[in-house]
């Protein structure tokens with residue numbers, strides 16, 4: 001049995017695309033000092049995305065080879081692109097930090113819940129569709145990315161009823177404070 005089945009906490013950031021999940025998750029992780037388990041994808045990088053931070057960008061051939069070799073904990077295909085998280089990356093981060101965080105959609109969130117049970121905490125981040133649109137337009141986000149966010153909104157937002165915690169991300173600092181407090185409440189306190 002690998003360690004990801006026995007130890008550690010998994011914070012699963014999920015919710016509506018473009019709602020601020022990565023911003024919130026990375027900010028809190030930096031403050032609390034733990035690292036993310038980064039997904040692999042065959043999608044083309046968007047402007048400002050960093051390989052190894054936002055995603056590990058790989059070719060379809062490499063993705064399929066890794067999949068056949070059984071390296072992925074879970075995979076999904078969205079709009080013709082593959083996404084997945086590697087078992088070895090989960091195990092390594094759990095060994096190092098005792099907890100991990102991932103940023104994924106409902107399919108991976110369900111898989112984490114199934115495998116880790118109460119040790120998987122789903123943090124659902126959302127904003128309304130209009131706000132996502134306004135934020136994206138203000139940042140000159142490419143049209144195809146905005147379309148992608150809009151097309152998946154209804155399906156994604158319906159998952160919030162299944163999650164342990166739900167946050168509407170209007171004021172960023174307020175959301176960060178609430179999510180961080182929620183995460184800390186799940187983390188074991190250290191005794192001196």
Ligand SMILES: Nc1ncnc2c1ncn2[C@@H]1O[C@H](COP(=O)(O)OP(=O)(O)OP(=O)(O)O)[C@@H](O)[C@H]1O
Nearest residue numbers: 016017018019020021022023024135169170171172
């Ligand atoms: N409360 C907020 N107010 C205004 N802008 C925000 C807020 N939270 C995040 N943003 C901005 O919204 C954009 C999308 O945020 P982010 O990339 O973190 O979302 P995401 O849910 O991880 O998106 P993706 O679906 O692409 O993974 C970023 O430009 C971020 O700076």
Ligand SMILES: Nc1nc2c(ncn2[C@@H]2O[C@H](COP(=O)(O)O)[C@@H](O)[C@H]2O)c(=O)[nH]1
Nearest residue numbers: 017039076078083084085103104105107108
């Ligand atoms: N099931 C999984 N979902 C994932 C994974 N990595 C990212 N995601 C989610 O997919 C959508 C689309 O992402 P985008 O960056 O192309 O907009 C979004 O909800 C991501 O959080 C994964 O490994 N498994």
